[in-house]
Amino acid sequence: MPLSISLITDTVMTPSVRLQEMIRVIRSARTQGEERGIIQKECADIRAQFRQSDNGERSHSLAKLLYVHMLGYPAHFGQMECVRLIASPRYSEKRIGYLGAMMLLDEKQDASLLITNSIKNDLSHSSQYVQSLALCTLACMGSAEMCRDLAPEIERLLRASNSYIKKKATLCAVHIIRKVPELAELFTPSARSLLSEKNHGVLHGAVVLITELCEHNPDTLDQFRKAVPELVQIMKGLVTSSYSPEHNVAGISDPFLQVRILRLLRILGHNNDTASDAMNDLLAQVATNTDSSKTAGSAVLYETVLTIMDINSESGLRVLAVNILGRFLLNNDRNIRYISMTSLQKIVQSDHNAVQRHRGTIVDCLKDQDTSVKRRALELSLALVSAVNIRSMMKELLIFLSTCPPELRSQTTSGIFNAAERYSPSKRWHIDTILHVLTTCSFTRDAFWNLVMLSHFFNLSSQQPLVQVACWCIGEYGDLLLKGECEEIEPVQVTEDDVLDALETVLQSHMSSPATRGFALTATMKLSTRITDNVDRIRSIVSIYGSCIDLELQQRAVEYNALFKKYDHMRAAVLERMPVMDKNSPGHTNGDTSGENKEPDPSKPKPVEAGLLSEPASQSVQLQMKAPSGNVIPAHGLGQVTQTVVLNNPNKASLPCLFLCSCLSH
């Protein structure tokens, strides 16, 4: 729809000159500072204006204030003025007063109580336009108290007024029910009778009201099931489109009303055979006759499909419905593709197999340019992963992960991990998948925690290297695990206790090798500088192992104890995070391909006997761990590792990430 430049002329609208003058002045400001200055001056004028007695200027001043408020400047000093203007007998002043109240007031402010009386009076005003102002304001910001007070009046208007007022009163009633659910009973009888109205606006409001009533109360829902035939009749009238030509949108008669009725039918027909039967024919008719070449038709068709799927419909009808969605999935219009995926998402649980048939197309949508479409495709793909298709789906998901937009990354990784956990064909595949994710994107909490849990779960003699790696990671990066910068919708909450529990389990497990227990103890110690609440727990763990039978553990524990007691001032520095490896330092064999390196700080302890595993990232990740070269670690070697090495993730940024190559021998 083209918008053309037009002159500001006095066309249909009455110009409010002072407002326009002020706007002109504000717009002439060349800098933010200049604008602020102008607005400050204007606000001072407005304040002065408000303090004067009535001289017919107040409505202009409030209009100016609302403009300034839209730009983000404080306007609370106008609240009382709204109250005053609402109480004025003049329509022009009431109009701006009510608008101001809706913009500046809410039920938390005391001033809002003061308008209750005005609203009450205006609801029975002789002019319907004043009545409508009151209705509008009540529906926008009516508090529970106001609603209780005025509900009978609204109910009266629902029954006995013209259609303009009835329409507004029904939506007002919806607001009242949301604020004060007990009042639902008051509106139920009149709601039913509204269905025989001819005016579409009133009908629309009535359907919204009935929907709200049904959602609130299952008994009311039961009552309204009797209205299904009536609703079906109304729909039939709309669909045959001889009903009311002025509501025509692109050949569809009042699509908004049709959509509302279809939603209500869905609620009424759900889990109820009688109601579902009564609407079966209608739904078939709408599904086959609606022209979906324009948005309006598509909107109706989608609601129809969703309703068919959500009630007890005949199987033939269900097949028709899913096929319609499948067809839309292939539509060129991205909006249609988006909506069909949203719809498929709603039925993927109940009609899983039907949706599976479209898996190929859905997975293709992962490659769409549009982020919104990608997002829908991702969610749907994750819902379609099963034991049967896990390998091929995971391939697609991992490809998607490597190129997906950053805002979808955490959702993708969580989804991949959940799917891997539920459907892994083998342990090795599971670990490979996690490692693949770790190396594809930069350090993610989720990936790391999954690795930890996985190794914890395995904790078998043949998996010691993995457990050791996990322990080292926890010790080194435990604070990041706990920090919880969650991009996920439902973040995994890892508490300090969780982390310490994991390490203690490794320490105590009879399946942990002495070397592994050494890793766990060191990691626990490192955490004392990275966590805040449970340092005492760490202290007690460390002191217990001071009398451990294993000499290595005993020595470590005694030394860490000393670090707590006599050398506490050095503890933080000694346990600091290990610096990033410099690729030019000795010990590098085949240098790393790329990566961002910082110069290692010479004052920090250097890793001893660090061998570098440096195969470039291959397609299939391999985990290769050397056997530990010895169990003896000098006392100063906190944070030093003899077998695994920190390598920069070639793709990403500042944190060093583990890069592991291996052949896991089971």
Place this chain on the structure above:
Amino acid sequence: MIKAILIFNNHGKPRLIRFYQYFAEDMQQQIIRETFHLVSKRDDNVCNFLEGGSLIGGSDYKLIYRHYATLYFVFCVDSSESELGILDLIQVFVETLDKCFENVCELDLIFHMDKVHYILQEVVMGGMVLETNMNEIVAQVELQNRMEKSEASDQ
């Protein structure tokens, strides 16, 4: 439920803001900025639906928008609204503005902010869709303006 209706230009300057849920002023401005940030990144040939705003409504929150020349019309809704329906509603609203202002453009919205609110009030009330028949909306707005005019001339 419609949680908010925002109209801003290609530089993010607000031309009309209407919240149907209470937010403090600085929060409102933050929401406008976040919405502009999300919407302005979109190409012209992608779909009109956006998720990913975090400030309103948690996860049950979508942005449905249309871009006309220099203005973005954004409706922030939850899952109880039909997405395609809202898309049509935006069109109805814009066509109504066009009828009321005769070839409406951004300047009309700037200089007649209050009038735009009054028109919007005939389309959406309390976060719910009120009236979708364009002729009906225009007629009502006309009658109300006439009332205001006649009051002024009575002075």
